[in-house]
Amino acid sequence: MTPALNRRDFLASTATAAALAAAGTSRAAGALASNALPAGPQARVILGKTGIETSLIGMGSGTVGGGQSSNQTKLGVKGFTKVVRHALDLGVTLFDVADQYGSHVYLREALKGVPREKYQIQTKTHATDAVTARDHLQRYRLELGVDYIDILLLHCMTKTGWDHEHTGAMEALMQAKEEKLIRAHGTSCHGMDPLRTSAKLPFVEIDLARINPEGLIMDDKKPDEVASVLQEMHDAGKGVIGMKILGEGKIDEPGRIDASLRYVLGLGTVDSFIIGFQSTDQVDDILKRTEAAIGALKA
Numbered sequence: 001m002t003p004a005l006n007r008r009d010f011l012a013s014t015a016t017a018a019a020l021a022a023a024g025t026s027r028a029a030g031a032l033a034s035n036a037l038p039a040g041p042q043a044r045v046i047l048g049k050t051g052i053e054t055s056l057i058g059m060g061s062g063t064v065g066g067g068q069s070s071n072q073t074k075l076g077v078k079g080f081t082k083v084v085r086h087a088l089d090l091g092v093t094l095f096d097v098a099d100q101y102g103s104h105v106y107l108r109e110a111l112k113g114v115p116r117e118k119y120q121i122q123t124k125t126h127a128t129d130a131v132t133a134r135d136h137l138q139r140y141r142l143e144l145g146v147d148y149i150d151i152l153l154l155h156c157m158t159k160t161g162w163d164h165e166h167t168g169a170m171e172a173l174m175q176a177k178e179e180k181l182i183r184a185h186g187t188s189c190h191g192m193d194p195l196r197t198s199a200k201l202p203f204v205e206i207d208l209a210r211i212n213p214e215g216l217i218m219d220d221k222k223p224d225e226v227a228s229v230l231q232e233m234h235d236a237g238k239g240v241i242g243m244k245i246l247g248e249g250k251i252d253e254p255g256r257i258d259a260s261l262r263y264v265l266g267l268g269t270v271d272s273f274i275i276g277f278q279s280t281d282q283v284d285d286i287l288k289r290t291e292a293a294i295g296a297l298k299a
Contacts, residue, residue: 034268035234037297041290042091045271047239050184050205052150054120056272057290058094058241059087059283061103063248063276068102071278077109084110086280088119090287096208096243096274097144098124098155099136104143116146122208122241124155124188128165133172137181151206152182157194162187163201170203184239192219192229199232206239211270213263214256216247227267234269242273249276254289261286261293 038045043056061080063071072080084095084107095111097103104123111119123140127133140149152173154166163170173185186206189195198204209230215221233240242264246252251260264270277283 035271036268037265037294040294041287047151047184047206047241047271048234049237050239052120052183052206052239054094054150054272055092057092057286058096058120058122058272058274059084059092060096060243060274060276061107062096062098062101063278065098065101065103068100070101070103070276072276073102073106075278077106080106081110083277083280083283087277087283088114090283092283093119094122094241094272094274095119096122096241099140100124100126100155104140108143108145112145120150121146122151122153122206123149124153124208125169126155127169127172129168130172131168133169134176137172137176141181148181148183150183152176152185153206153208154185154187157187157189157198158191160191160193160197162194163197163203174203186238188243189219192225195219195226195229199229199236199238204233204238206241207233208241208243208274209233209270210244211242211264211267211273212245212247212251212260214247214251214260216250217244223263227269230267230269239272240270242270245273245275257286258289258293261290262296265290265293266297 038056041057044053045056046053061070061072095107097107121144125133125136127136154169173182176182177185184205186204187198188208189198198207210218211226211230213223215223218226220226230240245260245264246257251257264273275286
């Protein structure tokens with residue numbers, strides 16, 4: 001396994017990443033083989049070289065999210081808990097939350113009594129400096145009721161050169177990993193330039209990427225453009241988690257849902273993907289459709 005990036009190596013690795021970007025490098029040395037198709041919708045997967053094992057399908061909590069609210073939190077604690085527990089019973093163990101969605105405390109209540117090792121939490125921070133990042137991490141752990149967070153991402157990178165603006169936050173997250181307060185760090189990106197930067201930057205161990213075959217609510221309306229960067233990330237050993245698989249609910253017809261699942265699973269570069277489940281019926285439906293999509297791709 002590639003040694004973890006430490007803070008002492010940070011400036012040197014950032015400079016190297018910039019040089020690679022300037023040279024137009026598109027593939028990392030020692031590219032990895034494409035992911036094998038999972039055995040089924042309840043398969044366990046490893047996120048790149050992080051060693052983090054989680055479920056193929058995760059539950060998102062930020063559908064139409066913002067201002068401390070989302071469609072999931074609007075279900076109320078009881079409704080949210082019902083969906084989370086149903087998903088957990090069916091093997092979904094990755095839960096994506098964020099301060100922006102106001103979903104930390106909802107997930108804490110939903111997972112009360114569940115052994116910590118039975119689930120994985122991914123959350124996000126908008127911090128740019130080290131002090132704010134550390135404050136966020138402390139608050140998030142309290143809100144979630146956990147000692148550590150599995151994945152902490154820099155949330156919604158939209159600008160070219162985001163890495164220069166977030167140096168302090170990145171250093172804080174790397175230190176938090178050394179202190180075992182988080183297990184991995186990375187980014188969620190909204191834009192092709194930020195996505196390309198994340199593909200080359202060693203700090204990014206996991207990326208949360210928008211991907212579907214229709215180009216809906218994605219970093220580029222051409223899915224193949226996004227897919228090429230996800231290939232680069234995969235080849236570099238980064239964990240790739242897909243989001244917006246259903247275009248935030250806009251891909252809502254059965255045939256289109258099935259096509260999107262086949263497309264994402266068929267890329268061989270997306271380790272896991274999250275769906276913003278809003279009902280237990282939707283959990284059942286997506287697991288059933290994922291099983292059919294895997295079967296079709298194996299046929």
